[in-house]
Amino acid sequence: MKLINSYRSLRPEEGPLQSAHRILPFVGLAILTIVFAATSRADAAAVSNSAVEAKLAYCQDCHGPLGQGYRGFFPIPRLAGQQIEYLDNQLRAFVERRRPNPIMSNVAHVLSPDMITALATKFRDFNPKPLGGGPKELVAKGERIFQDGVPEANVAACAACHGPKALGYEQIPRLAGQLYRYIIKELTNWSKERGQNPAKLDTSFIMAPVAHSLTRSQVDAVAAYLSDLK
């Protein structure tokens, strides 16, 4: 308000006609905005329920009927309860070659933003039991590392970013219930799998020093803890 008032005071001579002349482009812009908004709503409506259900069933073919993940030749990650922002960012990462993965880049290429939102919302709402399968004897050590970090190796507590229950936040993924082999694969390959497009830096650089500082036995322990966490 203060700004508008000072602006007015600078041009005391302005009459109604001039002001209409200045306002008109903004009116036009407002109309355009409304038209665009209406079009994007039409796009959202274009992702029909049946298209979402068919695509969801396709995701479930590999990621499990409730998104609990699957132990294929490659470990196929759990998507159930995952953060919507994280899934959206990763699906874009596959397309933008930040995360090179021949299977998932094909999958992601044909997904519209509205479809991604619809699918991510479906998966966030699934809540199956974790597949588990990590060595039980490593769980206590893994829990210590996750909750307290490894101070002598400058590894911060995972819980600080991923949350005390490993549920994640926005682009920071949920890790609770994630597959044992998948966590190991990601942590031991971090700088070969993530942030691979130098032209498009992303949040994955945050994890790189952590992944490098953890020893293999510490990685195994954290994975064992998370793989059974509800």
Place this chain on the structure above:
Amino acid sequence: MKYIRLKIAVLTTACLAVSTAAGHAESLAVRNCTWCHGGSAQGYTPAPRLAGQRPQYVKKQLINFREHTRDNPFSKLYMWGAAANLSPHTVRNLANYFSTIPPKAANDGDKELVAAGRAIYQEGIPDSNIAACVACHGPNAQGVSEIPRLGGLAYTYLKRRLEQWGEGYHAAAGPPMPHIASKLARNQIEALSSYLSFIK
């Protein structure tokens, strides 16, 4: 003394006879399989190659035959009976034995369909919501654990199995194969089966 010696001799002979019978029974179990699956277990239409197959997969299938959850016509006709009386020990031994035999590729698909089959196997068809087989069956169709090796199996066997998922057989096998395979069109099944039949 003479009597005791005779007794020992009789006992020894009896033990020998029993152990020979037991050894024979084991080879009989294998021979009972190779009668249809081929002398070196390389398969003989329509009995699939067992050589090089994942032991956990063979074990699970034998249990499925016994429990009648693998229910296509040839399974009913031959395998339900063959698996009915196998002990868990024999099931394990057979599965381990066949997994150690080096597999040979059937090489009997249509060569012109190989490229199309490879594309479906390795990349899937995202526009039609058809998953890439490679994610579970592996880059060389070698399988893992209970997921079968598909590389080098016979064209007709692969084709029939892929068709049968869509025909409602093996419904009890659970996800994901019934859903994935039932979406495949006839020409896609033929392309996949051709590609896989040539993989070594």
